[in-house]
Amino acid sequence: MKKILPWLAIACIFTGPVFAQSGPVTITIPSGFEGPIAASHQSGAQVNAYVKKIPGQERGTLLQITTYDFGSKLDGLPAEKLGEAANYYLAQFLAAVQRQRESFESTEFTQVLLDGTPAARAEWHGTSSGLKMSGTMYCAVVGSQVISLHTQGFADSPAADTKAALAAINSVKFDRD
Secondary structure, X not given: OOOHHHHHHHHHHHOOOEEEEEOOEEEEEOOOOEEEEEEXXXXXXXXXXXXXXXXXXXXXXXEEEEEEEOHHHHOOOOHHHHHHHHXXXXXXXXXXXXXXXXXXXXXXXXXXEEOOEEEEEEEEEEEEOOEEEEEEEEEEEEOOEEEEEEEEEEOOOOXXXXXXXHHHHHOOEEXXX
């Protein structure tokens, strides 16, 4: 047993947190989340997704970072309007989720700070292909970028996976340069 402990300590040093960057977003990917699954959409969205599968299943808990670069369209947006803009874009992102779910319901938006930046947050639940799902979505405006941070899972997803994804979102860092 004594011989194993030094090797375990060395392994822990080399298997520390995994950081991912997507546009101005730096986020710590929770242990066990695989990815990124990257996609670009004609809308200009850049999507990076990470999934932790439910043991024995092909589905799991999602952690998704989506960025839209609006270029000069957001120039001059006063700091006091960032929360309002986050609400506006969160409503659009949630509408896209709603179109893909049955029995969709969401909470009222709440205002939060992510890395000191005003953001909007909402929780939702619904079904997809008869499976109960729930999620939490955040939206923030950073410079010329609109950012959506989203986690969703199934009724049988381990609660620890959702908790880990939410902790990652809540400790996100934004590059404001």
